Amino acid sequence: MTFISYAQNxxxxxxxxxxxxxxxGFYIDVGANDPNHDSVTxxxxERGWRGINVEPVDVYYQALCRERPGDTNLQLVVGETQGEVDFHVFPDSGLSTASDEMVAMYAAxxxxxxxxxxPMRTLASLCEEYVSGEIHFLKIDVEGFEGAVLRGMDFSRWRPWLIVIETPFDQEPEWKDxxxxxxxxxxRFDGINTFYLANEHANLAGAFDIPPCTIDEFHLRYGHPLAFPVGAAEAALREQARRAELAEARVRELEGSRWFRLGQQLNPVRRLLRR
Incomplete structure (x- = not known):
């Protein structure tokens, strides 16, 4: 089965x-966003893995519930404490956040x-409730709230093999230690995310010596921006379908007209006159 990549990078x-x-295997995706577009999971x-998707934005949470029925999908914020928090939604984007700093930057x-x-829960409490075995990877993409997520995790008890944290702007975040x-x-740092490997799985480190390339034998998802562009082609197909529908409607209109019916009735007379 060819590996199809859906992720952003x-x-x-x-x-x-x-x-x-x-x-x-098992994954935890904190800030899952869309179940398909730019999805790491x-x-x-598709390969039978299952996990936990945490997504506060309602439209993406509902999409996850529809398309990932085998996963545990949760609509909440993961943070340092339990309780309730102000969440700020940036519609139709992956930029929604619970971070006051990011909100201030957006406002500026x-x-x-x-x-x-x-509601806000700690990652440790989610693991306590939903995790019963290994966590093969943990992905965190929460627009400036990463430190709060990490401080709410008990890494002495739950040990994701790999952790992927979005770090596009700051290679020295406040949570770096x-x-x-x-x-x-x-x-690994891929320009957007930093990858961390648990010390007890150091034997897997060689997998990250070189970036993804042709030896991985993968395909990009349909419509991926680095694949053959389909936007223009799809627009052209939609326009052709629209024109075909209009033409069919015009034909049906003509066939229903009085003059068309009269012409049909006169056809036998025309054939007789030609003879």
């Missing part, structure tokens, strides 16, 4: 190189967010 391929020999779900740029209240102190080493 080949994160799923990088993980697959290390994890492909462990079928039926979609390819794994003139971006208007929709605020709502959501948390993961190494928990017994993880940095094995």
């Amino acid at each position: 080949f994160e799923d391929i990088a993980l697959w190189r290390a994890l492909q020999f462990f079928p039926g 979609r390819a794994y779900y 740029s003139g971006i208007q967010l929709e605020k709502c209240k959501l 948390i993961v190494p102190a928990a017994g993880y080493r940095k094995v």
Whole structure:
């Protein structure tokens, strides 16, 4: 079965190189967003893996419930404590956040967010309730709230083999010492995310020596921006379908007209006159 990559920056391929020999694995995706577009976990779900998807934004949460019925899908914020938190929604994007700093930055740029209240739980409490075995990878993409997620995890009890954390702008985040102190080493930075490997799985480090490439024998999802562009082709097909529908409607209109029916009735007379 050819591996089809759905992730934004080949994160799923990088993980697959290390994890492909462990079928039926388990993942936790904090900030899952869309179940297909830019999804790090979609390819794994297709291969029978299952896990936990945490997504606060309602439209994406509902989509996850529809398309990932085998997963545990949760609509909440993962943070440092239990309770309730203000969550700020940036519609139709992956930029929604519970981070006050990110909200201030958006406001300074003139971006208007929709605020709502959501329950907040720690990652440790979710593991306590839903995890019964190995966690093969943990992905965190929460727009500036990563530190709170990490501080709410008990890494002495639950040990994801790999952790992928979005770090696009700051290679020295305020939480930079948390993961190494928990017994993880940095094995890759892909320009968007930092990959950490648990010390007890150091034998997998070689999988990250080179970036995803042709040796991984993968295909990109249909419509991936780095694959053959389909936007223009789909627009052209929609236009042709629209024109065909209009033509069919015009034909039906003509066939229903009085003059068409009269012409049909005169056809035998025309054939007789030609003879």
